[in-house]
Amino acid sequence: MSDLRDVHAFLFDVFGTVVDWHGSVTRELEDTAKIHGIEGNWGEFAKTWRRGYLENTRKVAQGGGGPLSVDVMHRKILDDMLRSGEWKAFGDALNPNARAHLNLAWHRLSGWPDSIEGLCALKKQAIIATLSNGNIRLLMDMAKHADLPWDAVFSSELFGSFKPNPKVYLGAAKHLSLEPHNCAMVAAHIYDLRAAAGVGMRTVYVRRTGEEATDVEVKPKSEGGEVDVVVYSFTELAAFLTNRK
Amino acid sequence: MSDLRDVHAFLFDVFGTVVDWHGSVTRELEDTAKIHGIEGNWGEFAKTWRRGYLENTRKVAQGGGGPLSVDVMHRKILDDMLRSGEWKAFGDALNPNARAHLNLAWHRLSGWPDSIEGLCALKKQAIIATLSNGNIRLLMDMAKHADLPWDAVFSSELFGSFKPNPKVYLGAAKHLSLEPHNCAMVAAHIYDLRAAAGVGMRTVYVRRTGEEATDVEVKPKSEGGEVDVVVYSFTELAAFLTNRK
Numbered sequence: 001m002s003d004l005r006d007v008h009a010f011l012f013d014v015f016g017t018v019v020d021w022h023g024s025v026t027r028e029l030e031d032t033a034k035i036h037g038i039e040g041n042w043g044e045f046a047k048t049w050r051r052g053y054l055e056n057t058r059k060v061a062q063g064g065g066g067p068l069s070v071d072v073m074h075r076k077i078l079d080d081m082l083r084s085g086e087w088k089a090f091g092d093a094l095n096p097n098a099r100a101h102l103n104l105a106w107h108r109l110s111g112w113p114d115s116i117e118g119l120c121a122l123k124k125q126a127i128i129a130t131l132s133n134g135n136i137r138l139l140m141d142m143a144k145h146a147d148l149p150w151d152a153v154f155s156s157e158l159f160g161s162f163k164p165n166p167k168v169y170l171g172a173a174k175h176l177s178l179e180p181h182n183c184a185m186v187a188a189h190i191y192d193l194r195a196a197a198g199v200g201m202r203t204v205y206v207r208r209t210g211e212e213a214t215d216v217e218v219k220p221k222s223e224g225g226e227v228d229v230v231v232y233s234f235t236e237l238a239a240f241l242t243n244r245k
Numbered sequence: 246m247s248d249l250r251d252v253h254a255f256l257f258d259v260f261g262t263v264v265d266w267h268g269s270v271t272r273e274l275e276d277t278a279k280i281h282g283i284e285g286n287w288g289e290f291a292k293t294w295r296r297g298y299l300e301n302t303r304k305v306a307q308g309g310g311g312p313l314s315v316d317v318m319h320r321k322i323l324d325d326m327l328r329s330g331e332w333k334a335f336g337d338a339l340n341p342n343a344r345a346h347l348n349l350a351w352h353r354l355s356g357w358p359d360s361i362e363g364l365c366a367l368k369k370q371a372i373i374a375t376l377s378n379g380n381i382r383l384l385m386d387m388a389k390h391a392d393l394p395w396d397a398v399f400s401s402e403l404f405g406s407f408k409p410n411p412k413v414y415l416g417a418a419k420h421l422s423l424e425p426h427n428c429a430m431v432a433a434h435i436y437d438l439r440a441a442a443g444v445g446m447r448t449v450y451v452r453r454t455g456e457e458a459t460d461v462e463v464k465p466k467s468e469g470g471e472v473d474v475v476v477y478s479f480t481e482l483a484a485f486l487t488n489r490k
Contacts, residue, residue, distance in 0.1 A: 158403060
C-alpha cells in the first residue's frame with residue numbers, strides 16, 4: 001500500500017464520493033410528489049436525471065458544446081424529463097417556482113455517514129478541497145448544508161471544461177501551487193482516478209455502494225491494481241495517513 | 246444605515262481587513278534578524294515590502310504587465326530590497342531557503358482579535374468568502390493558520406487581474422450565481438469599496454488602524470458618506486445583521 005507521504009493536498013470528487021446524491025434527491029422527489037398526490041418510482045427518476053448530467057458533462061469534457069453550469073444543465077434535463085411521457089403528470093403539477101426549488105435539491109445533498117468526521121480528521125493533516133463538475137455555488141451551498149469543512153472549493157467551472165478533461169486536474173494543482181504528484185484525487189469512480197493518474201496525481205479509491213455504472217473491481221497497486229490506495233471510508237483514509245508517520 | 250437585507254454573500258478583502266499583516270510580518274522579520282544578530286527597523290521593512298506589492302498589483306490592475314501570483318511578486322520585491330543599500334547585511338545573511346521561508350511569512354498572518362468570532366457568526370447568516378489579491382494557496386494556508394472559516398476562497402488570480410479591476414468583482418459574483426447588488430464587499434480600504442460599488446455591489450467599511458495610506462474619513466450614506474455600512478469589527482457587523490431581521 002502506497003504511503004502517500006508526499007501528498008500535501010487531497011482533491012475530492014463530490015457527487016457519490018462525499019455525498020449520497022441518490023438517497024437525498026430521491027427523498028426530495030418523494031416529498032414533492034406526495035404534496036401533489038403523484039405516484040412514481042422516484043429512485044428511477046433520480047437516476048435518469050443523474051444520467052442526463054453524466055452524458056452532458058462527458059460531451060463537454062471531450063470538447064463538445066453545452067452549458068458549463070451544472071445548475072443550468074440540471075434544469076434543462078429536468079424540464080426535458082417533465083415535458084412528456086412517464087413524468088408528464090408530475091411536470092404539469094410543478095410551476096416554475098416549484099421546478100426551481102426542486103432543481104436545487106442538488107445543493108441540499110447529505111454526506112455519507114463517515115464524511116464529516118473523516119474530512120475533519122483529514123483537514124488536520126493536509127489541504128482538503130473539492131474537485132467537482134458541480135458549479136461553485138452548488139458546492140458552497142452543499143458544504144453549508146452538509147457541514148463539509150473544505151479548505152477550498154474547486155469546480156471544473158473555473159477551468160472551462162469538465163472532468164475527466166486533463167485541464168481540470170492541472171488547473172487545481174496550479175492554484176494549489178503544487179506539482180500533480182503532490183496531490184491525490186479521491187473518488188468513488190475509476191474513470192475520475194484514471195484521468196487524475198494521467199496527469200501524474202496520486203489516487204485514492206473509495207468504495208461507495210451503487211456508484212460504479214458497471215461491476216468493476218478496483219485494487220491497489222500493491223495487489224496488482226491501478227490505484228494507490230483503496231478505502232471504505234474517509235475515516236479509514238484519515239487513520240491510514242496518521243499511521244504513515 | 247442601510248440594512249443590507251438583500252445581501253446573500255459577503256466578500257472580504259484580507260490583508261489588513263481580516264489579518265494584521267504589519268504586526269505579523271514585523272514579528273517574523275524581528276525573529277529572523279535576531280538569529281543573525283542584525284539590527285534594523287523591521288516595521289519599516291514590512292511597510293516597504295507591502296508598498297512594493299501595492300505598486301505592482303496596481304500596475305497590473307490598470308492593464309500593465311507583471312506576475313499574477315503574489316508569492317512570486319513578494320519574492321521579487323524581497324530580493325530587490327535585500328540586494329543593496331540599507332538591508333544588504335540582512336540579505337547577505339539569508340540563503341535561498343531562508344528567503345523562501347521568510348517570503349511565506351505572508352501565509353502565516355494572524356487575524357485581528359475579532360476576526361474568527363465575527364466570521365463564525367457571519368457564516369451562519371450568509372455566504373462568506375475572500376476576495377483578495379493574494380493567490381489561492383496563500384489564502385488557504387492563511388485560513389488554516391488563522392482558523393478563518395471561509396465558505397470559499399476567491400482570488401484575483403482566478404480572474405486574470407487584480408483589484409480594483411472590475412472583472413475581479415464581477416467574476417466573484419458570477420461564481421456565486423448572484424447579481425452584484427446581492428453581494429457586499431467588506432474592506433478597510435476605500436479604494437477597494439469604490440471599485441466594488443462601481444460594479445453595483447454593496448459596501449461595508451471596517452475601520453482598521455493604520456490601513457489607509459492617507460487620512461480619510463469614511464462615512465455611511467445615511468450620514469452623507471459613500472459606503473453602505475461602517476463598522477469597527479466583524480462582530481459588530483454580525484450583530485448588525487442579526488438585528489436587521
